[in-house]
Amino acid sequence: MTRNLPWNRRTWIVGLVALALLLGLLILGAPAAGRMESGSTWHRGPAGYSAWYESLAQQGVTVQRWQRPVADLLDRLGGEEDTFTTLVQNSPAQAETLLAVLPAFIDQQDLPALLPWVPEWLEAGHRLVVLGVKTPVTAAPFSQPLTSEAGPVQIDTRRRYPAGRSRGxxxxxxxxxxxWRQTIDSGQFTVAATPHLAANTYRDQAGNFALLTDLVTRDGGRVWVDEYLHGYRDQEAIAAEVGGDSWLHYLARTPLLILASQALVVTLIALLALNRRLGQRRNLQPAVIDNSRAYIQALAGVLHKANSHDFVVQTLGQAERVQLQKALGLGRTPLTVEQLQAAWNQQPDRPAADLASLLHPPTPQGDRQLRDWLKRLQSLHSPTQETPAGHD
Structure with missing residues (x-):
C-alpha cells in the first residue's frame, strides 16, 4: 500500500503558499487601474469626467485629449509658434490651456514628481488648470453649495486654501x-482643492460643469486634457515606451523590487517542491499475503490453545509418511512401516533412524516433548555427514 496522504497534504500546502505569495505580489506590484482612471474624460464612473467632456461637445467647444507626455506637447506647440511667427511677423501666438485632473488629492510638494513639466509649461506662457491639490482641512461643512459667477457649485470637501495667499x-x-489662480512666470496657474469639481457624480449640478468650462475657455485658445496622466497612451507613445518586444526591454523597464519579488517567489516554490531532506520518496511495497501460511498459523494457534498434541502428531505423521514414500520412489500406494524401514536402510545417504518410533510416537504430554519430536522428524531430511577415511 502506498502512503500518499502526507505527500498530497504537503503538495496542497506548497500550492497554497505559492498562491498566497503570487496574489500578494500582484496586489502590491500591480498598478491601481481604478484609481488612475479617476478624473479621466474616458472614465464613466462617478469619479470620471466623461459627462463634462460630452457637455463641451454639445456646446461646440473643442477639447483635445492628449495621450502622450506633455513635453511632446510643448515641443509641438513650440514648432507651431515658430512657423506662425515666420508667416506673421510680430504677431504673438495664442496661449494654450491644459487641464490636468489629478487621480486623487496630491500634496503640493509632490506635484513636481507627478507633473515635472509644470514650470516649463508656465514659462512658455500657457495656462494650466490642476484639480485635486491637497490643502489643509478646515472647519467648513463637508457638503455645501458655494456661489460663483457660473452659478451655484456643489462642494463636498472641508479642504480650503488659506485666504489672502492667492492673487485671485x-x-x-x-x-x-x-x-484660486495666480500668475507664474508668463503663464497662469489655476488650482482647485478637489479633484471632483466637475466629476460625473455632479452631472445634475449645472454650476459645477459651467465653472470648469469657464476656467478652461475664458481666455480663448485651444484646450487640452492630459489623459497621459491617467494611463492612456496613443500608438506612438506606446511604441516609444516599449522600445521593442524583447525580454531585455521588459527587464529594463521593470522596477528592481518587482523583479526581486518574482525571483524570491520562484525560489521559494522550488525549495518547497524539491525539499527532500530524508532522501527520495519511496513507496511501500504491498505485503504479499500467503493464504496457506495464514491458514496453517491460524490452525496451529487453535490447536495449541486446545492442547491437541495427539491430533498434531497423527496429522504430521501421516503427511511425513507420504513424503517419505515419494522421496524413496515407492509411489503413492500406502506401505507398511516395515517396508519403509527396509527401503530407508538401503539408502546410503540417509541417516540411521527408527521410522516406527518417529511415525507412531507416544502422545507428547507437553509442548517440550512435541518440539523434540518435531526436531527428530525434521532430521530425516538432513543428509548424512560422511567422515573422510584416513590413510595409514
Missing part, C-alpha cells in the same frame, strides 16, 4: 478658497 479666487467662502 474663482470659488471661495469664509473658510478659504476652493478654486
Amino acid at each position: 479666487t474663482d470659488l471661495d467662502d469664509e473658510y478659504g478658497a476652493v478654486v
Whole structure:
C-alpha cells in the first residue's frame, strides 16, 4: 500500500503558499487601474469626467485629449509658434490651456514628481488648470453649495486654501478658497482643492460643469486634457515606451523590487517542491499475503490453545509418511512401516533412524516433548555427514 496522504497534504500546502505569495505580489506590484482612471474624460464612473467632456461637445467647444507626455506637447506647440511667427511677423501666438485632473488629492510638494513639466509649461506662457491639490482641512461643512459667477457649485470637501495667499479666487467662502489662480512666470496657474469639481457624480449640478468650462475657455485658445496622466497612451507613445518586444526591454523597464519579488517567489516554490531532506520518496511495497501460511498459523494457534498434541502428531505423521514414500520412489500406494524401514536402510545417504518410533510416537504430554519430536522428524531430511577415511 502506498502512503500518499502526507505527500498530497504537503503538495496542497506548497500550492497554497505559492498562491498566497503570487496574489500578494500582484496586489502590491500591480498598478491601481481604478484609481488612475479617476478624473479621466474616458472614465464613466462617478469619479470620471466623461459627462463634462460630452457637455463641451454639445456646446461646440473643442477639447483635445492628449495621450502622450506633455513635453511632446510643448515641443509641438513650440514648432507651431515658430512657423506662425515666420508667416506673421510680430504677431504673438495664442496661449494654450491644459487641464490636468489629478487621480486623487496630491500634496503640493509632490506635484513636481507627478507633473515635472509644470514650470516649463508656465514659462512658455500657457495656462494650466490642476484639480485635486491637497490643502489643509478646515472647519467648513463637508457638503455645501458655494456661489460663483457660473452659478451655484456643489462642494463636498472641508479642504480650503488659506485666504489672502492667492492673487485671485474663482470659488471661495469664509473658510478659504476652493478654486484660486495666480500668475507664474508668463503663464497662469489655476488650482482647485478637489479633484471632483466637475466629476460625473455632479452631472445634475449645472454650476459645477459651467465653472470648469469657464476656467478652461475664458481666455480663448485651444484646450487640452492630459489623459497621459491617467494611463492612456496613443500608438506612438506606446511604441516609444516599449522600445521593442524583447525580454531585455521588459527587464529594463521593470522596477528592481518587482523583479526581486518574482525571483524570491520562484525560489521559494522550488525549495518547497524539491525539499527532500530524508532522501527520495519511496513507496511501500504491498505485503504479499500467503493464504496457506495464514491458514496453517491460524490452525496451529487453535490447536495449541486446545492442547491437541495427539491430533498434531497423527496429522504430521501421516503427511511425513507420504513424503517419505515419494522421496524413496515407492509411489503413492500406502506401505507398511516395515517396508519403509527396509527401503530407508538401503539408502546410503540417509541417516540411521527408527521410522516406527518417529511415525507412531507416544502422545507428547507437553509442548517440550512435541518440539523434540518435531526436531527428530525434521532430521530425516538432513543428509548424512560422511567422515573422510584416513590413510595409514
